[in-house]
Amino acid sequence: MKGKRNIKEILLYTMLIGYGFVTLMPFVWALSASFKPLSEILKGGMNIIPESPTLDNYKFLFHVSPYFPRWVWNSFFVSLTVTVLNVIFNTMAGYALARLRFRGKKIILNTILAVIMVPAQITMIPNYLIMKALGILDTYRALIFPSMVNATYIFMMRQFFINFAKDVEEAAAIDGLNRIQTFFRIVFPLAKPAIATQSVFIFLGMWNEFMKPLLYINSQELFTITQGLNSFKGQYATYWNYIMAASIVSILPIVLLYILLNKYFMHGIQLKGDK
Amino acid sequence: MFSLKQKEEINGYLFILPAIVVIFTFVLLPIGYSIFLSFFKVKLLGGVQYDFTGLKNYLTIVTDERAKIALWNTLKYVIIVVPTQTMIALILASILNSGIKFQNGFRIIYFLPTLTSSAALTLIFMWMFSLEGFMNQFIGWLGFAPKNWLGDPRVALNAIMVMNIWSTVPYFMTIYLAALQDIPRAQYEAAEIDGASAIQKFLYITVPNLKPITNFVLIMGIIGTFQLFDQSYIFSGGSGGPSNATLTVVLLIYQYAFRTMNTIGYASSMAVVLAIIIMIATIIARKINREESLY
Numbered sequence: 001m002k003g004k005r006n007i008k009e010i011l012l013y014t015m016l017i018g019y020g021f022v023t024l025m026p027f028v029w030a031l032s033a034s035f036k037p038l039s040e041i042l043k044g045g046m047n048i049i050p051e052s053p054t055l056d057n058y059k060f061l062f063h064v065s066p067y068f069p070r071w072v073w074n075s076f077f078v079s080l081t082v083t084v085l086n087v088i089f090n091t092m093a094g095y096a097l098a099r100l101r102f103r104g105k106k107i108i109l110n111t112i113l114a115v116i117m118v119p120a121q122i123t124m125i126p127n128y129l130i131m132k133a134l135g136i137l138d139t140y141r142a143l144i145f146p147s148m149v150n151a152t153y154i155f156m157m158r159q160f161f162i163n164f165a166k167d168v169e170e171a172a173a174i175d176g177l178n179r180i181q182t183f184f185r186i187v188f189p190l191a192k193p194a195i196a197t198q199s200v201f202i203f204l205g206m207w208n209e210f211m212k213p214l215l216y217i218n219s220q221e222l223f224t225i226t227q228g229l230n231s232f233k234g235q236y237a238t239y240w241n242y243i244m245a246a247s248i249v250s251i252l253p254i255v256l257l258y259i260l261l262n263k264y265f266m267h268g269i270q271l272k273g274d275k
Numbered sequence: 276m277f278s279l280k281q282k283e284e285i286n287g288y289l290f291i292l293p294a295i296v297v298i299f300t301f302v303l304l305p306i307g308y309s310i311f312l313s314f315f316k317v318k319l320l321g322g323v324q325y326d327f328t329g330l331k332n333y334l335t336i337v338t339d340e341r342a343k344i345a346l347w348n349t350l351k352y353v354i355i356v357v358p359t360q361t362m363i364a365l366i367l368a369s370i371l372n373s374g375i376k377f378q379n380g381f382r383i384i385y386f387l388p389t390l391t392s393s394a395a396l397t398l399i400f401m402w403m404f405s406l407e408g409f410m411n412q413f414i415g416w417l418g419f420a421p422k423n424w425l426g427d428p429r430v431a432l433n434a435i436m437v438m439n440i441w442s443t444v445p446y447f448m449t450i451y452l453a454a455l456q457d458i459p460r461a462q463y464e465a466a467e468i469d470g471a472s473a474i475q476k477f478l479y480i481t482v483p484n485l486k487p488i489t490n491f492v493l494i495m496g497i498i499g500t501f502q503l504f505d506q507s508y509i510f511s512g513g514s515g516g517p518s519n520a521t522l523t524v525v526l527l528i529y530q531y532a533f534r535t536m537n538t539i540g541y542a543s544s545m546a547v548v549l550a551i552i553i554m555i556a557t558i559i560a561r562k563i564n565r566e567e568s569l570y
Contacts, residue, residue: 008473012370012373012375013375015370016367016370016371016375016381019367019385020381020384020385022441023384023385023387023388023441023445024384024387025409026399026400026403026409027387027399029399029402029403029408029409030399030402033402041407042407044407044411044412044415045412046409046412046413046416088293089293089294089297090294092290092291092293092294093290093291093293093294095290096286096287096290096291097291100283100284100286100287100290101280101283101284101287102283102284102287102288103284105287108291108295111298111303112294112298115298115302115303117554117557117558118302118306118550118554119498119502119549119550119553119554120502121502121525121528121546121549121550122305122306122309122546122547122549122550123301123302123305123306123309124528124529124532124546125309125312125528125532125539125542125543125546126304126305126306126308126309126312126543127301127305128532128533129308129323129539130300130301130304130305130308145297145300145301146297146300146301148293148297149293149294149297149298151298151302154294179282179283179286180286180289183290204390207392208391208392208393208394210392210393210394210504210505210508210509211504211505214508215529215533225392225394226392226393226394226395227394229392229394229395229398229509230394230508230509233398233401233509233512234512238405240402240405240407240408243398243402244398244399244402247394247395247398247399250392250394250395251390251391251392251395254390254391254392255387255390258386258390262383265386265390266382266449269446269449269450269453
């Protein structure tokens, strides 16, 4: 009986480690190429550790390539701005829908629930024309404006506030704080876990977004990192050493965020599964 | 002055205003505009010029050879990717949940592809399959001649499929893992007393208990796969090649809207059809889920 159990465990661990290998292999292979000179890549070989390791590929990105550092900055700026605006607007909207009484609330809530289901493909063409009319194509605003609110997280914040004890706010009202003061001084800090969860996912979504910058940004100096990677591939077709170094740089901030804020990532996905 | 009730009402509108403005301008208005565009031939010459053509755009879809190819590619992709990723996610989640050590360690590593942008993933995969890449080194080591994987139409879509299964599995696995915690332990204990094997427990307890989650995962998978765009675009430089092998419905909509002249209206009609298909799928899934939860 004990022997049988051991065989079963060995089998399970083998499967898990095998899948771990499948998961990590492409990343390791990419990381390895980013430290190899082009000559070593063209020569072929399956060695993970470069024969003549070099930092030249990364130096090329930040010192020679004209736009790469700018693309990284653009992605940071846009993702961070969108995250901050989302946190403020989604939390305000979720709070109003959960706590305040006003006419038309039910219609607004139902509209927001319906908007969650709308696929992005139906809005991509008209949004191009609308932004053209507003004169914001090819600016940061073209990326920020349409993304500064998110129906899914408005709904998540509403659910959070509905299950959230009212007494703190009532105490604040007795202390003479009005609604807006109460919201920013009392409610906002208390909603920290829910806010952290949405921040992480909004930042990740914006950092990884590909289609919107492709459609709405034209100038090389305004490209985001994902769009930049694509144009990099067009420009340096077979210079896999450069392309992989660029890919690794684009992944790094997200991996750091993931390591630091791991619990919020897991929490957010489980919330979606419960819907 | 305002009464307390009026004050609350004003605050309510104030708090929801930014959300309403954005959702109206960039979601509701565009939906209406999209439907409008789909009945016109639209020309962009400095300004925008509309010529009413009735149902012509919709009728053109049926006779468009490239639309047929795109739809066929997308369907093939949905039919293969959705069941495969769901099955792998379920099996991995069950193994991780079977009291294994280092559960968290495995989970954290597995999740890496889900975090990575479609752009970086596609480039990494292209590098794996390139002439000097890992695949060719590996088959060379086995004694075969290197192949031009990326230029082979029979390989291109398959490579994208493998990549997407690989990057979506961890996401659904995490959802399954959370749901597995909710299955009552007593059911497994009862089965063990009856002498059920691990595979029997998986088939007769785990799978039925997870049915609502599986529905959710399937439908999210269908929605996601129908929208395939980034990977095809980066893989083919926007062309859908080699030989239309990576042409998907959304990529075709993009080409008609932004690459060819005067076909924005036609592209809109395709987008409307795609949106209707996706929304019907979503609504059906929600219905199924609601009925399930009655039991």
